[in-house]
Amino acid sequence: MDFDLPDEIEQLRRTVRKFVDEAVIPIEHAIDRDNAVPGSILREAARLGLFGITIPEEYGGSGLGALARCVVHKELARGGLGSICSIVGAHTGIGTIGIVRTGSRFVKEKYLPALATGDAIAAYAITEPNTGSDVAGVETRAERRGDRFLINGLKHFITNGDIANVITVIARTGRANAGKRHVSAFLVERGFPGFRVARTQDTMGLRGSHIAELTFEDCEVPDTNLLGEEGQGLAGALGALSEGRIGIAGRCVGAMERLLDLSIAYAKQRVQFGRPIAEFQAVRHMLADASLDVDTARLLTYETAWRLDRGHDVRAQASKTKLFASEAFGRVADRAVQIHGGYGYVSEFGIEKFYRDARITRIYEGTSEIQRDIIAKALLTG
Numbered sequence: 450m451d452f453d454l455p456d457e458i459e460q461l462r463r464t465v466r467k468f469v470d471e472a473v474i475p476i477e478h479a480i481d482r483d484n485a486v487p488g489s490i491l492r493e494a495a496r497l498g499l500f501g502i503t504i505p506e507e508y509g510g511s512g513l514g515a516l517a518r519c520v521v522h523k524e525l526a527r528g529g530l531g532s533i534c535s536i537v538g539a540h541t542g543i544g545t546i547g548i549v550r551t552g553s554r555f556v557k558e559k560y561l562p563a564l565a566t567g568d569a570i571a572a573y574a575i576t577e578p579n580t581g582s583d584v585a586g587v588e589t590r591a592e593r594r595g596d597r598f599l600i601n602g603l604k605h606f607i608t609n610g611d612i613a614n615v616i617t618v619i620a621r622t623g624r625a626n627a628g629k630r631h632v633s634a635f636l637v638e639r640g641f642p643g644f645r646v647a648r649t650q651d652t653m654g655l656r657g658s659h660i661a662e663l664t665f666e667d668c669e670v671p672d673t674n675l676l677g678e679e680g681q682g683l684a685g686a687l688g689a690l691s692e693g694r695i696g697i698a699g700r701c702v703g704a705m706e707r708l709l710d711l712s713i714a715y716a717k718q719r720v721q722f723g724r725p726i727a728e729f730q731a732v733r734h735m736l737a738d739a740s741l742d743v744d745t746a747r748l749l750t751y752e753t754a755w756r757l758d759r760g761h762d763v764r765a766q767a768s769k770t771k772l773f774a775s776e777a778f779g780r781v782a783d784r785a786v787q788i789h790g791g792y793g794y795v796s797e798f799g800i801e802k803f804y805r806d807a808r809i810t811r812i813y814e815g816t817s818e819i820q821r822d823i824i825a826k827a828l829l830t831g
């Protein structure tokens with residue numbers, strides 16, 4: 450096996466790192482404080498083609514493989530997991546993966562070109578107040594009326610929900626007594642009658658990127674906007690979530706790499722008892738343990754992406770990868786705060802932002818408990 454990144458991916462990695470180093474990191478504190486990303490950053494990300502990495506070239510994107518996309522996510526996360534990283538992450542992950550994998554030619558031609566350039570933003574809406582981990586249990590209903598569907602229901606916690614132009618909505622279809630798994634996926638445009646962004650929901654971290662509550666009241670969707678077959682939406686939804694998890698793992702790795710860099714630099718320059726704290730064994734061991742977490746998470750993430758690019762079924766491995774990387778991120782963020790002492794806890798030094806961001810990675814796109822269930826099921830039935 451060759452553990453070096455291919456040249457074109459390494460070149461891409463450097464480009465994204467330069468963007469994050471020059472445009473995002475200098476204002477990361479302001480983004481966190483104001484809970485807003487300047488339009489100039491969104492435009493620069495669009496100019497670099499970052500919104501189109503999942504979208505095939507024939508629709509105006511760059512159609513990158515999973516490994517290259519992971520590397521983009523990793524580098525974006527050096528500037529924090531919220532902000533541009535989360536906006537691009539949700540857009541290029543669950544927001545567009547399902548459209549690319551299961552959309553009809555009509556749907557792809559209609560929506561993908563604007564999504565590839567960032568002129569339109571994507572979101573993915575499955576979660577509801579009564580339905581989180583049990584994705585097959587969605588209560589939002591879509592009823593056929595001739596050549597359209599009427600969607601009724603409420604989604605919440607939807608990343609990019611407030612800014613999205615195109616939202617993949619998972620809704621129950623079929624007769625009232627149809628099986629629990631009779632769900633379908635629809636593409637809903639922001640301007641469709643009956644669709645409304647009810648409110649944004651404040652969060653602990655991921656500042657600069659927002660989640661929103663979305664309501665559907667007799668929201669009219671043409672049946673040409675079905676993604677895949679009616680009643681077959683669950684497999685596509687689970688597939689998009691599984692692929693999206695590799696991107697989340699990549700983001701965890703990027704955030705951990707930054708925290709480790711910051712922790713090493715701080716440990717070398719912070720002097721206590723007349724010596725840099727890097728000379729104390731307790732601090733050195735925290736750095737060593739953090740480095741082990743980062744390297745292990747990176748290897749696992751790259752391997753899973755590499756296997757996906759070779760057409761393997763990586764569903765269980767994607768769960769392992771997201772589980773390990775997110776839990777490692779929690780440990781690394783905790784150690785980074787500890788190494789920085791009080792400075793680690795004070796907002797203006799930026800470490801606590803990562804600590805807040807880390808917490809969500811064990812929850813969204815499938816909690817750690819759900820990942821363990823998926824892994825165990827594969828072990829016991831595979």
Ligand SMILES: Cc1cc2nc3c(=O)[nH]c(=O)nc-3n(C[C@H](O)[C@H](O)[C@H](O)COP(=O)(O)OP(=O)(O)OC[C@H]3O[C@@H](n4cnc5c(N)ncnc54)[C@H](O)[C@@H]3O)c2cc1C
Nearest residue numbers: 573574575576580581582606607608812813814815816818
């Ligand atoms: C910042 C943020 C961004 C998000 N973005 C999106 C988005 O873009 N689109 C979207 O659709 N959703 C999104 N979500 C929702 C997110 O995916 C869900 O919150 C998550 O899947 C968990 O669902 P829940 O919150 O309803 O928790 P629940 O499913 O109610 O879980 C509560 C607890 O019970 C445990 N649990 C549940 N079932 C089991 C089981 N079978 N075995 C063991 N333990 C179990 C869980 O692990 C958890 O610890 C986002 C959430 C947040 C906070």
